[in-house]
Amino acid sequence: MSLLDASGGGICHKEEVHASSSLPKHLDSDSPLLSVRSVAKRYGARIGCKDISFDLWPGEVLGVVGESGSGKSTLLGCLSGQLRPDGGEVLFDTRDRGPVDTLRMSEPQRRHLARTDWAFVHQNPRDGLRMGVSAGGNVGERLMATGARHYGRIREAASDWLDRVEIDTGRIDDRPRQFSGGMQQRLQIARNLVSGPRLAFMDEPTGGLDVSVQARLLDLLRGLVRDMGLSAVLVTHDLAVVRLLADRLIVMKDGRVVETGLTDQVLDDPQHGYTQLLVSSVLQV
Amino acid sequence: MSDQAYNFAYLDEDTKRMIRRAILKGIAVPGYQVPFASREMPMPYGWGTGGVQVTAAVMTPEDVLKVIDQGADDTTNAVSIRKFFQRTAGVATTERTSEATMIQTRHRIPETPLTSDQILVYQVPIPEPMRFLEPRETETRRIHALADYGLMQVRLYEDIARHGEIATSYAYPVEVAGRYVMDPSPIPKFDNPKLDDCPAIQLFGAGREQRIYALPPYTHVRSLDFEDHPFRATKADHACAICGSASSYLDEVITDDAGGRMFVCSDTDYCAQNAKGGA
Numbered sequence: 001m002s003l004l005d006a007s008g009g010g011i012c013h014k015e016e017v018h019a020s021s022s023l024p025k026h027l028d029s030d031s032p033l034l035s036v037r038s039v040a041k042r043y044g045a046r047i048g049c050k051d052i053s054f055d056l057w058p059g060e061v062l063g064v065v066g067e068s069g070s071g072k073s074t075l076l077g078c079l080s081g082q083l084r085p086d087g088g089e090v091l092f093d094t095r096d097r098g099p100v101d102t103l104r105m106s107e108p109q110r111r112h113l114a115r116t117d118w119a120f121v122h123q124n125p126r127d128g129l130r131m132g133v134s135a136g137g138n139v140g141e142r143l144m145a146t147g148a149r150h151y152g153r154i155r156e157a158a159s160d161w162l163d164r165v166e167i168d169t170g171r172i173d174d175r176p177r178q179f180s181g182g183m184q185q186r187l188q189i190a191r192n193l194v195s196g197p198r199l200a201f202m203d204e205p206t207g208g209l210d211v212s213v214q215a216r217l218l219d220l221l222r223g224l225v226r227d228m229g230l231s232a233v234l235v236t237h238d239l240a241v242v243r244l245l246a247d248r249l250i251v252m253k254d255g256r257v258v259e260t261g262l263t264d265q266v267l268d269d270p271q272h273g274y275t276q277l278l279v280s281s282v283l284q285v
Numbered sequence: 286m287s288d289q290a291y292n293f294a295y296l297d298e299d300t301k302r303m304i305r306r307a308i309l310k311g312i313a314v315p316g317y318q319v320p321f322a323s324r325e326m327p328m329p330y331g332w333g334t335g336g337v338q339v340t341a342a343v344m345t346p347e348d349v350l351k352v353i354d355q356g357a358d359d360t361t362n363a364v365s366i367r368k369f370f371q372r373t374a375g376v377a378t379t380e381r382t383s384e385a386t387m388i389q390t391r392h393r394i395p396e397t398p399l400t401s402d403q404i405l406v407y408q409v410p411i412p413e414p415m416r417f418l419e420p421r422e423t424e425t426r427r428i429h430a431l432a433d434y435g436l437m438q439v440r441l442y443e444d445i446a447r448h449g450e451i452a453t454s455y456a457y458p459v460e461v462a463g464r465y466v467m468d469p470s471p472i473p474k475f476d477n478p479k480l481d482d483c484p485a486i487q488l489f490g491a492g493r494e495q496r497i498y499a500l501p502p503y504t505h506v507r508s509l510d511f512e513d514h515p516f517r518a519t520k521a522d523h524a525c526a527i528c529g530s531a532s533s534y535l536d537e538v539i540t541d542d543a544g545g546r547m548f549v550c551s552d553t554d555y556c557a558q559n560a561k562g563g564a
């Protein structure tokens with residue numbers, strides 16, 4: 001009886017947590033989607049990043065800004081399992097088991113997570129696409145990797161996603177090589193979002209694109225983030241990009257976080273001297 | 286009978302032991318590509334040096350050897366490998382599938398059903414089924430280790446997207462015992478069902494690529510496909526012009542300069558027996 005009481009109480013409490021975390025607005029969520037604790041990574045004697053801690057809430061977009069070499073990509077690599085940090089914890093709120101330290105997951109578990117609940121958008125679409133595989137195959141790969149075996153339905157989903165990223169569905173059988181840079185980037189996004197992930201890692205997703213192409217991509221990303229309730233960690237040099245997309249910012253310098261806050265606050269009223277330089281564009285970022 | 290200048294079946298005993306260890310490992314982990322230290326053989330790569338080494342490693346003096354190339358016993362490749370073992374091992378040879386205890390093959394599985402007293406050795410040019418999709422060996426190894434085979438399915442998806450159906454007609458990828466995805470060597474997909482639940486031991490040797498893999502007897506082998514594009518073991522829709530078989534795999538043969546052609550069994554032994562009414 002006493003055992004039942006104890007577990008019953010536990011279950012009851014859990015259900016309360018679940019009920020509130022299903023509310024759409026991230027401010028109402030009880031638990032962060034991602035909790036980063038003291039993450040550090042060195043390259044030999046050089047510091048990649050150090051002492052990084054923050055929480056990312058469901059539906060929130062966190063911008064990571066800082067000059068070249070400040071450790072943005074290193075941090076993103078550590079969070080997304082592409083780099084192995086020397087220390088720290090990266091707790092992700094998994095669908096089935098709640099918060100789990102992804103650094104201590106087995107490789108198959110992490111891979112599964114990376115292709116279901118996570119998205120990773122590389123600056124260079126070549127790093128995130130299979131250039132020898134058709135657009136449809138690129139988008140369908142995640143579905144097939146997680147067990148989809150119905151060609152017609154895979155193709156339908158691919159076609160639907162091409163449409164959502166504004167690629168003419170008539171080009172579903174073309175290879176990415178035949179696409180412009182902006183289209184390749186949108187294809188990379190479709191290929192990642194087809195699995196309905198909750199968290200996206202983006203490293204300079206608009207870098208290397210013409211300004212007008214950038215603007216269109218930003219619009220698209222903003223719409224997708226809103227519609228899907230996607231959370232994101234967005235690395236960029238470009239303060240205009242974070243102004244448009246990020247709810248909150250962390251500012252990095254020499255591998256460390258020097259300032260953090262709501263985007264408008266940080267950009268309009270920077271506290272740290274480095275951020276002030278960054279915002280006034282005195283620093284070449 | 287055999288040439289005394291060589292050890293039995295050409296390879297020295299240490300080498301054979303090394304190859305047998307790889308074979309045993311392959312049998313223990315069906316479909317897994319076991320690396321082995323492939324030896325120089327007195328024939329060029331592409332002539333089945335991997336298959337020859339596997340055959341040499343498991344051969345005994347009592348064996349009766351059959352060698353086929355694309356189904357035929359009388360092609361240059363088949364004849365020279367048969368002669369090689371006659372000379373270096375002194376074993377008996379045959380063209381009859383049912384009389385052989387060991388069959389080395391390139392590109393076919395005999396039509397006559399194999400038995401539990403037989404070993405079928407395949408010559409394999411490229412053991413890695415994902416080679417052309419993912420050239421990085423570190424990555425393909427990881428894919429196999431994690432059974433992370435979405436990419437294999439992408440290959441079939443691309444086939445259908447481009448050709449309206451799965452156009453891969455040979456070296457058609459299979460899943461072995463619910464675990465490893467394997468390249469069955471360039472046999473026609475018509476032969477794939479024969480891989481499944483086969484009473485004979487099936488061994489695969491890739492010389493240049495230094496890999497051995499295996500199917501123990503009665504292993505479940507499933508050809509990859511889609512629910513709405515199921516695997517089909519197809520052949521030319523004709524009967525053999527020589528023996529009349531409507532069920533055996535056919536080669537198209539050009540008969541004259543005027544575009545004349547006919548379809549005949551690719552398995553010459555089966556065809557001869559069938560023509561005699563004995564198959």
Ligand SMILES: Nc1ncnc2c1ncn2[C@@H]1O[C@H](COP(=O)(O)OP(=O)(O)OP(=O)(O)O)[C@@H](O)[C@H]1O
Nearest residue numbers: 043046047048066067068069070071072073074075
């Ligand atoms: N593979 C590596 N080996 C050694 N040092 C590295 C490696 N990758 C990054 N670093 C170093 O780690 C620090 C952080 O680099 P990182 O690439 O994370 O910066 P970043 O903020 O992404 O820069 P950028 O804006 O130029 O992309 C730099 O000093 C860099 O030289």
Ligand SMILES: [Mg+2]
Nearest residue numbers: 072073074203
């Ligand atoms: Mg970077």
